[in-house]
Amino acid sequence: MTRKWIGQTAVRLYPADVRAAKGEELVGTLLDAGDHSRAAFIGQLMSLIVAGLVARSRDVHSQPLDQLAFDVVRWAAVITVGCAMSGVVMAQVRLGGSIGWAPKTIWVAYLAPALILAMFISRRDRAAGVTGLAWCLVEALDSPQLPVRGWIAQLVLPLVGFGLMTIAPRRHHDAGRTLVLIPVLAWAFFKWTELGLHSGVGYLLPVLAAAVFVTIKPALALGTALAWSFLAAWYLTIPGGNGALMSAELLSCAPIALILAGLSRRALARP
Numbered sequence: 273m274t275r276k277w278i279g280q281t282a283v284r285l286y287p288a289d290v291r292a293a294k295g296e297e298l299v300g301t302l303l304d305a306g307d308h309s310r311a312a313f314i315g316q317l318m319s320l321i322v323a324g325l326v327a328r329s330r331d332v333h334s335q336p337l338d339q340l341a342f343d344v345v346r347w348a349a350v351i352t353v354g355c356a357m358s359g360v361v362m363a364q365v366r367l368g369g370s371i372g373w374a375p376k377t378i379w380v381a382y383l384a385p386a387l388i389l390a391m392f393i394s395r396r397d398r399a400a401g402v403t404g405l406a407w408c409l410v411e412a413l414d415s416p417q418l419p420v421r422g423w424i425a426q427l428v429l430p431l432v433g434f435g436l437m438t439i440a441p442r443r444h445h446d447a448g449r450t451l452v453l454i455p456v457l458a459w460a461f462f463k464w465t466e467l468g469l470h471s472g473v474g475y476l477l478p479v480l481a482a483a484v485f486v487t488i489k490p491a492l493a494l495g496t497a498l499a500w501s502f503l504a505a506w507y508l509t510i511p512g513g514n515g516a517l518m519s520a521e522l523l524s525c526a527p528i529a530l531i532l533a534g535l536s537r538r539a540l541a542r543p
Contacts, residue, residue: 275306275313282317285324287331288445329487330540340490342436343446347495348502349404349433350392351455352426355478355499357385358460366464376414380407389456393449397441404434424505429498448489455482455496472518476500479525483532487540490533497529 279299283291286298302320306313360381384407391400408430455478468474482496504522 275303278317279303279320282320282324285321286327288447290327325488326540329536332488332490340494342440343442343491344494344498345429345433346392346397346437346442347433347452347491348498349430349437350388350400350452351478351496352429352433352499352502353385353404353407354389354452354456355459356426357382358456359463362460362463366466376410380411380414384410389452392452395442395446395449397437401434401437401439401441404430405438408434421505421508425503429502448492451485451489451492454485454492455479455499458482472521475518476521476525479529483529486529486532487536490536493529494526494533497525501526 276299279302280295282302283295283298286295298320302313302316305316384403387403388400388407391397391403408427412427458478458481462468462474462477466474468477479497479500482493486493500522501524504519507518507522508516
């Protein structure tokens with residue numbers, strides 16, 4: 273691992289236009305600092321990383337609000353399906369059960385969600401959208417008696433998000449899509465360990481994990497929070513106080529994430 277490679281990796285944090293214009297200069301400045309001492313190199317590297325994150329955050333938060341809204345719905349659809357898959361897989365691992373081998377089960381629970389995640393990360397929006405709509409169709413036909421709360425929690429966002437990806441796929445560069453795995457893995461961790469199950473805090477782990485990235489990827493934080501707020505419909509009709517409390521917690525995710533994203537956008541807009 274050379275210092276030049278470290279510098280080039282750090283510079284990748286900057287927006288593409290900044291990298292093209294000043295990338296070599298930034299790496300050169302870092303290497304010059306390294307000629308003096310290791311401490312100077314580390315200090316310059318930290319400065320480079322922080323400046324890169326700030327520049328990327330400002331670039332992301334400068335996008336039009338309508339574009340951000342469309343991105344949030346797209347991310348929410350993918351996160352809903354991805355988390356459904358990770359939850360099923362980890363529940364089977366924890367309970368020691370076997371996966372179902374029926375074609376519909378394989379498609380709905382495992383194959384389609386994995387394909388959607390892979391296509392979304394590789395920026396194949398239309399392919400992911402078509403696959404997602406096929407997932408919705410099979411899910412709806414496989415559960416004809418699905419209650420209204422199930423439709424709201426499981427199918428509304430995927431139908432809208434995947435429909436949008438099919439009709440109007442994102443044309444512009446959208447870096448950082450690998451981050452969509454953050455809530456998926458966080459949900460898998462909760463389903464495997466069940467930490468925070470009784471208090472209800474564990475259910476919010478994906479939202480909390482995604483919120484960490486609100487400055488550099490607001491679509492991730494807002495999309496996860498939106499998906500979790502829609503889950504409130506499933507718990508709202510459960511009799512007893514626990515269902516109402518859980519619904520209140522889940523419904524609060526979207527407005528809190530929206531406030532965080534708004535504050536970040538306002539702060540980053542300052543010179």
